[in-house]
Amino acid sequence: MSAIPLTDTSKLCVHTITTKPWSVEEAIDKYAEAGVGGITVWRQWLEGRKISEVGDQLRACDLEIVSLCRGGFFPAATSQGLEDAIEDNRLAIREAAELGAPMIVLVCGAVPGQALDESRKQIADGIAAALPLAEDYNIRLAIEPLHPMYADDRSAINTMASANEVCDRLDHPLVGIAADVYHIWWDPDLAEQIRITGEKNRLFAYHVCDWMTPTTDLLNDRGLMGEGCIPLEEIRAMVEKAGFTGFNEVEVFSDRWWARDQDEFLTEIKKAYLNYT
Amino acid sequence: MSAIPLTDTSKLCVHTITTKPWSVEEAIDKYAEAGVGGITVWRQWLEGRKISEVGDQLRACDLEIVSLCRGGFFPAATSQGLEDAIEDNRLAIREAAELGAPMIVLVCGAVPGQALDESRKQIADGIAAALPLAEDYNIRLAIEPLHPMYADDRSAINTMASANEVCDRLDHPLVGIAADVYHIWWDPDLAEQIRITGEKNRLFAYHVCDWMTPTTDLLNDRGLMGEGCIPLEEIRAMVEKAGFTGFNEVEVFSDRWWARDQDEFLTEIKKAYLNYT
Numbered sequence: 001m002s003a004i005p006l007t008d009t010s011k012l013c014v015h016t017i018t019t020k021p022w023s024v025e026e027a028i029d030k031y032a033e034a035g036v037g038g039i040t041v042w043r044q045w046l047e048g049r050k051i052s053e054v055g056d057q058l059r060a061c062d063l064e065i066v067s068l069c070r071g072g073f074f075p076a077a078t079s080q081g082l083e084d085a086i087e088d089n090r091l092a093i094r095e096a097a098e099l100g101a102p103m104i105v106l107v108c109g110a111v112p113g114q115a116l117d118e119s120r121k122q123i124a125d126g127i128a129a130a131l132p133l134a135e136d137y138n139i140r141l142a143i144e145p146l147h148p149m150y151a152d153d154r155s156a157i158n159t160m161a162s163a164n165e166v167c168d169r170l171d172h173p174l175v176g177i178a179a180d181v182y183h184i185w186w187d188p189d190l191a192e193q194i195r196i197t198g199e200k201n202r203l204f205a206y207h208v209c210d211w212m213t214p215t216t217d218l219l220n221d222r223g224l225m226g227e228g229c230i231p232l233e234e235i236r237a238m239v240e241k242a243g244f245t246g247f248n249e250v251e252v253f254s255d256r257w258w259a260r261d262q263d264e265f266l267t268e269i270k271k272a273y274l275n276y277t
Numbered sequence: 278m279s280a281i282p283l284t285d286t287s288k289l290c291v292h293t294i295t296t297k298p299w300s301v302e303e304a305i306d307k308y309a310e311a312g313v314g315g316i317t318v319w320r321q322w323l324e325g326r327k328i329s330e331v332g333d334q335l336r337a338c339d340l341e342i343v344s345l346c347r348g349g350f351f352p353a354a355t356s357q358g359l360e361d362a363i364e365d366n367r368l369a370i371r372e373a374a375e376l377g378a379p380m381i382v383l384v385c386g387a388v389p390g391q392a393l394d395e396s397r398k399q400i401a402d403g404i405a406a407a408l409p410l411a412e413d414y415n416i417r418l419a420i421e422p423l424h425p426m427y428a429d430d431r432s433a434i435n436t437m438a439s440a441n442e443v444c445d446r447l448d449h450p451l452v453g454i455a456a457d458v459y460h461i462w463w464d465p466d467l468a469e470q471i472r473i474t475g476e477k478n479r480l481f482a483y484h485v486c487d488w489m490t491p492t493t494d495l496l497n498d499r500g501l502m503g504e505g506c507i508p509l510e511e512i513r514a515m516v517e518k519a520g521f522t523g524f525n526e527v528e529v530f531s532d533r534w535w536a537r538d539q540d541e542f543l544t545e546i547k548k549a550y551l552n553y554t
Contacts, residue, residue, distance in 0.1 A: 116463065120465075186428035214495075228389075229389040
């Protein structure tokens with residue numbers, strides 16, 4: 001099983017956080033100039049902006065808006081906390097609609113010391129509560145399973161199987177999965193779980209980066225594709241076999257790369273995309 | 278389902294690495310004086326010693342030798358590398374016999390960039406090759422699934438399910454599992470996989486510590502029981518339900534605790550053992 005060769009950057013999407021030093025306006029200009037096909041906008045990049053105008057700028061330069069990142073963080077120790085989280089997700093849905101993004105990535109959340117099963121229930125309940133508004137705007141919600149090293153305070157959904165289970169429970173065409181290689185590459189059950197996402201038409205997004213050896217920071221030491229040990233082509237082949245034809249989204253949190261000249265970094269992203277993704 | 282109350286330290290085992298600043302001789306004296314019931318000796322602590330004499334010292338103070346830590350690290354890029362690893366595991370078996378340890382903990386190994394399935398195959402082959410000598414000395418080999426954040430270079434066995442699969446493949450009474458809460462606490466399938474280890478009489482060891490929020494280092498920022506978010510009593514209840522009656526082994530790698538006075542630390546270990554394990 002092999003992946004389809006990547007011969008141009010039309011299916012390359014970059015997350016604004018990947019080039020963290022750039023504002024959203026700079027990122028849009030630079031990505032478009034570099035021939036990047038799509039963008040995923042992090043909500044922090046929209047602060048202080050008129051969101052519809054950012055959307056206009058994106059459409060003006062033909063940069064496809066892949067998703068808004070991120071909603072989620074449902075689990076809470078109090079019912080008020082859960083209600084606040086649902087409200088914030090509704091806000092994210094309105095922001096996505098205003099921007100023109102068809103999808104929101106959900107980092108589902110967890111509360112240290114709270115049973116993971118309870119958090120998983122709150123996540124399903126929270127998504128269910130936000131769904132009617134998502135229907136109104138036709139915004140897809142993509143559950144991103146996070147690496148088990150984030151099970152304490154970032155997400156109680158730590159495998160594709162667990163994400164598939166929440167999707168089964170909600171059983172809604174607007175609820176699917178964002179598969180990020182960083183979080184799932186190690187999973188012995190990966191091929192089968194990706195196959196299921198295809199069968200159920202719920203593989204909404206595909207994120208790439210790499211795992212560094214050694215990894216010196218739990219959050220901000222991701223590698224660019226080809227720098228680490230993730231079998232990227234093999235996983236992309238699984239994703240394509242499952243029928244996925246969307247963007248390959250480059251989401252790299254890296255203090256090392258953020259310290260570099262970002263124009264050079266974007267050049268390296270394109271090279272890594274074409275050669276190692 | 279609740280765990281059996283821990284009212285004394287007779288089932289408390291401490292790993293020599295937990296009190297890293299102490300030599301094996303110091304550790305033996307201190308543990309015995311503190312009423313610790315068992316010890317797991319790390320191989321580095323035996324360097325430069327006559328191993329049988331360390332065993333004699335342990336028996337003289339009634340400290341039960343729970344295991345020798347660690348063998349494993351089978352996967353290699355070359356057949357010579359795999360052969361060397363098997364030879365080192367045979368050496369560990371002889372060391373365990375000389376010490377009087379009935380069991381070796383296996384950290385199975387991984388090679389960055391090598392397919393995890395290939396590493397898993399090499400792990401099973403490596404254990405199979407070391408088994409005849411383990412039979413000669415009646416030494417049990419306990420596969421320790423390691424947290425997925427160590428899948429790059431420490432272990433390709435990252436879940437209880439994956440460890441159970443290797444055990445199924447080898448199907449041998451001397452091959453079982455060391456369950457360490459640090460590595461497996463997040464797993465949605467944990468209860469079922471622990472149940473299976475009981476059904477198949479292969480739960481050989483149980484290790485405890487805690488997961489800190491935030492975790493500042495991938496290796497050496499473990500917490501003492503009660504400092505973090507792992508549902509320790511709940512997992513111990515699962516283990517006990519599976520028929521496990523062995524030691525609760527405290528294995529804490531922590532720069533923070535290693536910098537403290539180790540006598541005070543041992544006092545804290547006992548408190549944490551009785552109150553939060």
